[in-house]
Amino acid sequence: MESMSPVYTLTNECQDCYKCVRRCPVKAIKIQDSRAGVIPHKCISCGNCVLSCPSNAKQVRNDIDKVRQLLQFKEPVIVSLAPSWRGAFEYSNQKMISILQHLGFSAVSETALGAQEVSIETASMLNHSKPGLYISSACPVIVDYIRYYRPEFTDNIATLASPALTHAKLLKNSFGEDVRVVFIGPCIGKKNESDRHQDLISAALTFEELKIWFKEEDIDVNDIEIKENASFVPEDAKEGAIYPMDGGMNKTISRVGVKDHVQLINISSLDLFAKSLNDLDLSKIEKTIFVEALACVGGCISGPCMSSKRSDFSIISDVLTNTSYRTSIPKKAQVVVPLRYESAKVETKVYSLEELQKSLKVIGKLTPSDELNCGGCGYQTCRGLAKALLDGDAEPQMCVSYMRQLAIRKADAMFKFMPSAMIMLDKNFNISEANEAFIRMFSGKRSKLHLSHPDHIIGCYAGDILGLNAIFKKVLKSGNDIRKERYSYQGKFYALYIFCAEKGESIGVLITDTTPFQGNKEKIATRAREVISKNITIVQEIASMLGEHMVETETLLSSIADDFDEEEGN
Secondary structure, three states, X not given: OHHXXXXXXXXXXXXXXXXXXXXXXXXXXXXXXXEEEEOOOOOOOOOHHHHHOOOOOEXXXXXXXXXXXXXXXXXXXXEEEOOOHHHHOOOOHHHHHHHHHHHOOOEEEEOHHHXXXXXXXXXXXXXXXXXXXXXXXXXXXXXXXXXXXXXHXXXXXXXXXXXXXXXXXXXXXXXXXXXXXXXXXXXXXXHHHHHHOOOOOOEEEEHHHHHHHHHHOOOOHHHOOOOOOOOOOOOOOOHHHHOOEOOHHHHHHHHHOOXXXXXXXXXXXXXXXXXXXXXXXXXXXXXXXXXXXXXXXXXXXXXXXXXXXXXXXXHHHHHHHOOOOOXXXXXXXOOOOEOOOOOOOOOOOOXXXXXXXXXXXXXXXXXXXXXXXXXXXXXXXHHHHHHHHHHOOOOHHHOHHHHHHHHHHHHHHHHHHOOOEEEEEEOOOEEEEEOHHHHHHOOOOOOOOOOOOHHHOOOOEOOOHHHOHHHHHHHHHHOOOEEEXXXXXXXXXEEEEEEEEXXXXXXXXXXXXXXXXXXXXXXXXXXXXXXXHHHHHHHHHHHHHHHHHHHHXXXXXXXXXXXXXXXXXX
């Protein structure tokens, strides 16, 4: 079920904006009944949808209760605290440890200890390796992206467990195999890692969950007594603390020492990493290339659950300030966890051109020129949406331009053939739209407008029509509608409904000739009310069709613009 995966959707909160589709790098989103759900077997838990959702409909699985249950058992539970914690919590070591022990943890250790072991073993591996591409296994999002979507590079992932898993093994070696380890950090992907390796990490919490836990327990961290002897176990970490920064891993590997044939490259962006793999010919690599790849721009200090509004500069400064370096680093790692990563390719169906064209017709794309590729649906191209429709992951109404055109056509037909006369006026009372019934009603010699053809209507001043200039001004200024069921003008009787389309900008006028029904005033009034009511309903339907899709279009375009601004800013 979706709710069991690290990222899921609060269905009732989803606002149908498709921003999550647009921001998901692997399109692991399924639109059903106009609601965006996460496709678990496609999701790499990068957190982009969580960060971009304007209504907070995308949520991260809460594992607090799971950890609470662990604390009820007799086995000690030790925290593996990600080194980026200094960016999320501005506490001293002693205070952070005291707070976590107050929650019930027996001890706190730094994940950076595992990172140091990984760097030592990685340096040794690279120094004895053949030329080729080697990719760090530190980031679970990068690892899953490769396994799911670029399986041809699975064998290039370093055959070592991540720093978090290595650290868990270190703690079990130090304190016994029965200890439970709970990882706490800024990463959603670590929940996947924990789920797959319960023998090492029993649960993974985010920094945001930890703060939620504080609130649930009604803990005022300022009241927590700081234990003077509080310290990280089994010892303080050193250079491994810079792992969460862009290039941090490679810097620690360099301190261990690598030979001249080894090239260290770091990329902190899933998009850039994905692009770097395109057209890469592994057979032409003549050096030993090691890539420190992190999914988050800037590294783990920018993780999706960092839960901090502080500047990255400030966080980096704090991490560096609190990092000390060993003068002598062992050449051999004390703890090594070999791990080979297997391909888990997400199967995608290839459709024929005929199938794609048939799907495109569903969204009104009959010719290549109809394919606007505006991105409003969340897919980069109209053909991307067409493929998603065939996969069952999308719905036709996701195409904003098509739905708007459809609404306009329906509204135009209703407006054109409605039985009563209708016009739309701008703020100067010039006609912007008029239907055929209006032309018929005011094409006679007695009409001041002298209408004979639709082309003669647009722009024509209608302020004096039926002597309603004063009423037009009142409705335009107040924004309140006015209804007159029996209005006499030049020997004829009319039922009128003047409504404000946009205060101060435009109004609409519904006019029904009730002269033929003057024999019985009561019947006239009843008939007038029926006609006006019927036509008001039509007008409301027109406004609804146009209004909803105009608002939807504006919302989506604004959302797209915001996304582009964010991407340019990054």
